[in-house]
Amino acid sequence: MTTGAVPFGAGAASAFETREPVGLLACGGRFPVVFAEKARECGIPVVCVAAYGMADPVLQSLCTEFTWLRRMSIGTIIRAFRRGGVKQWTMAGKFEKRVLFRPWRWLLLVPDWRMLRFWFLRRRNANNDDSLLLGGINELRAEGLECVSALDLCPELLVNEGVLTRRQPSKGELRDIAFGWHLAREMGRLDVGQSVMVRERAVLAVEAIEGTDLAILRAGELCPKGGFVVVKVAKPEQDRRFDVPTVGTQTIETMRKAGATALAIEAGRTIIIDQAATVALAERYGITIASLVSPPAA
Secondary structure, eight states: OOOOOOOEEEEEGGGGGTOOOOOEOOSSSSSHHHHHHHHHTTTEEEEEEEEEHHHHHHHHSSSSEEEEEOOOOHHHHHHHHTTTTSSSSEEBBBBBBGGSSTTTTTHHOOHHHHHHIIIIIISSSOOOOHHHHHHHHHHHHHHTTTOGGGTTTTTTGBSSEEOOSSOOOOHHHHHHHHHHHHHHHHHTTTTSOOEEEEEETTTEOEEEEEHHHHHHHHHHHHOOOOOOEEEEEETTOTTTTTTTOEEEEHHHHHHHTEEEEEEEEEETTTTTTTTTHHHHHHHHTOEEEEEESSOOOO
């Protein structure tokens, strides 16, 4: 059983060779949809539990079995996976953690007793992403449900090294990327966030609970002249089963709105959803996308 971080670069075959049903815990964004489409192409039944208000409803037509998760209920997830004959499951998409801090959250989220037991008795003291997600993985493992990485089925989503757009980063942008790279890595090590926004080697914004898009918009408000870079990297000990850095067309649209001109991501450790469309949109807006294995020389 996998208990810690799974290294990137592992083969794509092992977890999904058997064609047995796979469970999908789906949250927001395109990643769950892309995974479900790929699984259907490969003849793998998908038993989906989708976070209501976050996950794309199109998943209902892509999955063999489908359940909306309308409350914070570990029991609902376990029962749905067992009904579908699931032994292995994966998670994909962005969970909007802000819902955990709304007023009267327990009345709105309606947790079941297993969630309450996990939250108050079994989880670690911290509420950072790794603690919560690894705790949830352990809860399902105790029921014989093993979490695997969606990237074992979709390794092609991991971006290759190189400048993906025709426009190369300017010297100023390269300096800002080099400056922001180490800061983003440190924020990842602390499990705060994966992205930093930099202009003239000054940090405009650091991603936290709000997510990358809102952090980019905040940077645009603080730097109305624009021309800043977005640096997004994986955690030093990134577990590829969850929270893998992900960008797509929405990232580029947000960057244009905020005035960002360059996106630096980590080659082999970042997901690009709909890469051709994402690069084409960046070309249209004059935004450069640089996929790097290490920070450029400043």
